[in-house]
Amino acid sequence: MPTAPVRRVPGRLLAPAPGWTTTADVVVVGSGIAGLTAALRLRGQVGKILVVTKDVLAAGSTQWAQGGIAAALGPGDTPAEHLVDTLVAGAGACDRDAVEVLVTEGPDAVRELIALGTNFDHDPNGELSLTREGGHHRDRIAHAGGDATGAEIQRALIAAIAQTPEIEVIQHALAVDLLLxxxxxxxGLTLHVMGEGQRDGVGAVLCRAVVLASGGLGQVFAQTTNPSVSTGDGMAVALRAGAVLRDLEFVQFHPTVMYLGADSRGQQPLISEAVRGEGGFLVDWDGDRLMQGVHELGDLAPRDVVAKAITRRMDETGKPHLWLDARHLGRAFWERRFPTILATCRRHGVDPVTDLIPVAPACHYASGGVRTDLWGRSNVPGLYATGEVACSGVHGANRLASNSLLEGLVFSRRIATVLPEELRPLRPPAPDTRTAGLVPGEVRRELQEVMTARAGVLRSADGLADGLGHLDKLAGVAAESVDQESWETTNLLTISTALADAAALREETRGSHWREDFPERDDARFAGHLDVVMRDGASTLAFTPAPATDGA
Structure with missing residues (x-):
């Protein structure tokens, strides 16, 4: 096993001293399905619950989820079959116990979401409408509004929060650092709040527990399906506080993201896998079907398989994208089943009813994150994590389609089961001796370009070494002003460095981690996990062996 050099980034974010202080029993950071489920499940079990979110309540990744939520809800389907599909997609790197929790508790969790008021789609017989996505051998994806599942779930959760006075919400609040x-x-933790009256600027929340549900790291890359708020803040906050981050190298690139041109940056339109689940298929510039003969599931192969096939064909032909053909579905079907995607495509000058959709892989989901146990606990006492910010072990090296919403739902419920009995007494923060620092927000574009070119879909030792050298140089650039852009960019740098180091150490191809210089999976050396820890800005990586988990 190779070793990574110790790298230095700020041990904490440079920020003004807190200008205000408040207290809570539990602070939930994030307002997607994971955060709001945790808050709602904790009500009545703890005292004051404070939900903080970087934008407005509906601005996170949940509302952008198109395809749906996976669970064994259909006739003949079983949690055991869902488990096998999840393990296969995870390429031997899943925690089998965590997957068993997910698939076993998932159906009841979805039913509870329905009881909360989520309006999923139903067939003409009144049964829950289920569809299929990549890697699934059965129709088990529940959806809402055709392709607006996340938005409907978010609506139902926000409506429930609005009727729960014991849950306080602070919007436009960036989590700066944990207080230890x-x-x-x-x-507790420090926050920077914009536009909240008496709580403007940096303040401190003293609390007994923190639940991180802050989403992913998509803005590490130049093109992503993630919203602008996904800057890896929760992962960086946890890492600086001593939490272990696991499996950061496993970043899923969604195969069918609408290609808007070589110069397009930031959040890109996702073309849901459900389009292929309903019969769409990929073709190259000659009109040839891409996935025939590549995998038994064809166009519904696991996402890493499809993303690699697209990238290979793009490399072979020198073309910037491939095409998704779903014209045969017809206008009426498009308008009923995929109204959001249809409107998005038309807004960009493409009508899927008559046109091929240009698609290329882009960053979509972080399978790694804050290492947790089966109850959402991190290694830092009083710190829990759930959803995309966490690494519960269910996704392994490649998340199975539509398991993400389910993970946030199931493991937030589990956190609420144990946290009330584990609440720490309110303790004063110790003096913070970590070295403060900040890189300027102006380097974000450069960082994203480096990560996309050197740690994107296809990786190599030379490319990663070059990228890490570039990141080291950026770490040496000091910000001249303290602002949110610099805080977020420093978080992106922190996570990018750890991610690229892990990608360099994992000398194999597994799931979403693709090394052109090590094209085969290597269980003899790399069956297990890479864990990163940080002490005052100095990060180190360690390998934790674990048996490969590939199926039944």
Whole structure:
């Protein structure tokens, strides 16, 4: 096993001293399905719950989820079959116990979401309408509004929060850093709040537990399906506080993201896998079907398989994208089943009813994150994590389609089961001796270009070494002003460095991690996980062996 050099990034974010202080029993950071489920499940079990979110309540990744939520809800389907599909997609890197939790508790969790008021689509007989996506051998994806599942779930959760006075919400609040007690556990966190009256600027929330549900790291890359708020803040906050981050190298690139041109940056339109689930298929510039003969599931192969096939054909032909053909579905079907995607495509000058859709892979989902146990606990006392910010073990090296919403739902419920009995006493923060620093927001574009070119879909030792050298140089650039753009960019740099280091150490191809210089999976050396830890800005990586988990 190779070793990574110790790298240095800021040990904490440079920020003004808190200008205000408040207290809560539990602070939930994030307002997607994971965060709001945790808050709602904790009500009545703890005292004051504070939900903080970087934008407005509906601005996170959940609302952008098109395809749906996977669970064994259909006739003949079983959690055991869902488990096998999840393990196969995870390419041997899943935690089998975590997957069993997910698929076993998933159906009841979805039914509870329905009872909360989520309006999923139903067939003419009144049964829950289920469809299929990549890697699934059965129709088990529940959806809402055709292709607006996340938005409907978010609506239902926000409506429930609005009727729960014991949950306080602070919007436009960036989590800056955790406050730690003498024992290294949670004592609170600092926030920067914009436009909240008496709580403008940096303040401190003293609390007994923190639940991180802050989403992913998509803005590390130049093109992503993630919203602009996905800057890896929760992962960076946890890492600086001593939490272990696991499996950061496993970043899923969604195969069918609408190609808007070589100069397009930031959030790109996702073309849901459900389009292929309903009969769409990929073709190259000659009109040849791409996935025939590549995988038994054809166009519905796991996402890493499809993304690699697209990238290979693009490399072979020198073309910037391929095409998704779903014209045969017809206008009426498009308008009923995929109204959101249809409107998005037309807004960009493409009518899927009559036109091929240009698609290329782009960053979509972080399978790694804050290492947790089966109850959402991190290694930092009082710190829990759920949803995309966490690494629960269910996704392994490649998330199975539509398991993400389910993970946030299931593991937030589990956190709420154990957290009330584990609440720490309110403790004073210890003096913070970590070295403060900040890189300027102006380097974000450069960072994203480096990560896309050197740590994107296709990786190599030379490319990663070059990228890490570039990141080291960016770490040496000091910000001249303290602002949110610089805080977010420093978080992106922190996570990018750890991600690229892990990608360099994993000398194999597994799931979404694709090394052109090590094209085969290597269980003899790399069956297990890469864990990164940080002490005052100095990060180190360690390999934790684990048996490969490939199926039944």
């Amino acid at each position: 007690a003498d024992d290294g556990g949670v004592a």
